[in-house]
Amino acid sequence: MPACKMSRSSQVTALVSGDRKKAEEQAAKYGVPAKSIYDYKSYDEIGNNPDIDAVYIALPNSMHAEYTIRAANAGKHVFCEKPMATTPKDSQAMVNACRAAGKKLMIAYRCHYEPTNLRAVQLIRDGKLGKIQAIESAFGFSEKMGEWRLNRKLAGGGPLMDVGIYSLNACRYLTGEEPSKIEGYSSTIDKDGRFAEVEENVSWTMRFPSGIVASCNTTYGGQMEGYYRVHGSTVICTWNPRSATKGFA
């Protein structure tokens, strides 16, 4: 929302919240009129509000499908946080609802549009690194007790689908290929109650059709700034947070 305020092409025109007081505070901050504050019951009434072109959905993962479908049914475009949903069935239902309503559906995964990553992809496609042989990547963080990401029903999974996906997708856009083989291990080390429903760590290795191999880690239990390291036959390309301010995650 702060970024939206800086944008010349979009603005916050309505709010949906289960907490009226919080919604009013935010409304004051973003200049949203009281009539454009909704809760989860009145949400479908957005269809009557011409100030709303699109809905941005930042709810826990398992709620993406319902609120996308209700927005589409109300005649609004949808910009939904990643991951799209917690099942392929829900994802397909979201596509179907938006298609039936003639509305656009976009998932808020941006890394493959970031200038740094686009530059890395271009360097690779232009052969500046020689032939790509192998990639390492990792991304994770230490999640706090009680967060919805640790609730399997709300999150749909653990760190792999939340942040490990940045590493997996980096391997996909850097190679331009889909992995043909994948193996991995998950583990939980901290017995502090956080990881009763989702795993703490995932480590995996992949092989792509061209022969490029990749190894990745993700965690909800440690410090793991995102990075990738691409090994070409002649040059290494590394993106990490100490050497770049944009890109990846």
Added chain:
Amino acid sequence: MPACKMSRSSQVTALVSGDRKKAEEQAAKYGVPAKSIYDYKSYDEIGNNPDIDAVYIALPNSMHAEYTIRAANAGKHVFCEKPMATTPKDSQAMVNACRAAGKKLMIAYRCHYEPTNLRAVQLIRDGKLGKIQAIESAFGFSEKMGEWRLNRKLAGGGPLMDVGIYSLNACRYLTGEEPSKIEGYSSTIDKDGRFAEVEENVSWTMRFPSGIVASCNTTYGGQMEGYYRVHGSTVICTWNPRSATKGFA
């Protein structure tokens, strides 16, 4: 040998080579008398040379066992390059021969003695990184056509046992554990004749008994400076060649 020349506790007192001319050039450089130049046939005569305390074996991997055993039988200690041999059977025979001769046998794997690595191990054991969750590591290089490392009979294997072992061993000494599970993929991308006998790339993932996970890559076909990255619950510890002058490889 240049390092040996700088040492105050050891010196080159004899040479073994199949190339007499090369041996004589090196002998002049290191002050080795002509009587202390051997070839692979006269090698066993080192037993009669009291100037020789120990033999350093830097032959292709598959020859380690024979020349270690012959040195032991000649009554000399042995310092043998890694990997120890190409089969467990050969390795055991080396141990047996040195033990029977009452001579020491050491394998030239040094990383677990390097100050930087010892410091990393100490930081981890002291809990300075919190609980270790995950490690990434990689090490490899682009091997030249015709090198003995690409000959399976001489080398015994590809990049994993030659340089990937640095990553695998880093995970072992950093965690202080032996991996309980391991999965990986190998691949060959370059069809330029180099990889007819050994694979070009290996990527693997491991799970240790404590739950620590690790993912690693190695290559004979690309630029891959050695590094490791250890993710603790509170701190990341990275060793890479841009930030350290010693350690790892």
